[in-house]
Amino acid sequence: MTTKWTLTIDCADPALVARFWCTALGYTASDPPAGWDTWEAWFTDLNVPEDEWNDGASISDPNGALPSISFLKVPEPRTVKNRLHLDLQVAGGRSEPQHLREQRIRRTGDELLAAGATLVQEVSTDNTLDHLWLQDPEGNDFCVV
Incomplete structure (x- = not known):
């Protein structure tokens, strides 16, 4: 159950x-x-x-x-990296053409940055964007993949 x-x-x-x-x-x-x-x-x-x-x-x-x-x-601020985070799966998966995946990731990233997120890092593999590591307005980690 x-x-x-x-x-x-x-x-x-x-x-x-x-x-x-x-x-x-x-x-x-x-x-x-x-x-x-x-x-x-x-x-x-x-x-x-x-x-x-x-x-x-x-x-x-x-x-x-x-x-x-x-x-x-809660009274205390976040002090270390999250051990659990959300991955917003917007790219459509690795079977999609890379240029479409990157467009989807960047479009969603831009929308979330405008909504108050902070970019931590653009993560690339073989010189292509794999995902964005972001934080919400209070510093909680999440990724756009």
């Missing part, structure tokens, strides 16, 4: 990082629990202090097929 799971990303500003990843993945903000029209209404009804409303966030695949991703506010 499988276990339902979600990925959680530690961060300082869950709302900011969640918005970035909505852009990166085509996800949407997760709906509030059943019975509430908004998260604000849910927080209010549960007497959550307003200064805690950005302690977490969640995004979901709008088609419901892929796992949700949660963002949890």
Whole structure:
């Protein structure tokens, strides 16, 4: 039997990082629990202090097929390279012509840089672009391949 799971990303500003990843993945903000029209209404009804409303966030695949991703506010900054990261697979695979792969990788990279990502490194193999190593607005690593 499988276990339902979600990925959680530690961060300082869950709302900011969640918005970035909505852009990166085509996800949407997760709906509030059943019975509430908004998260604000849910927080209010549960007497959550307003200064805690950005302690977490969640995004979901709008088609419901892929796992949700949660963002949890933590006090400490990231100090070392991630041991787990996402690879955004946009190039179409190695069977695609290299010039198309590179166009797709660069187009997505440019969109994410405009959305707040930072380029760490362009990774090449045999003098051709293989992937981009990027970081989200809080320094969490991911790749565009």
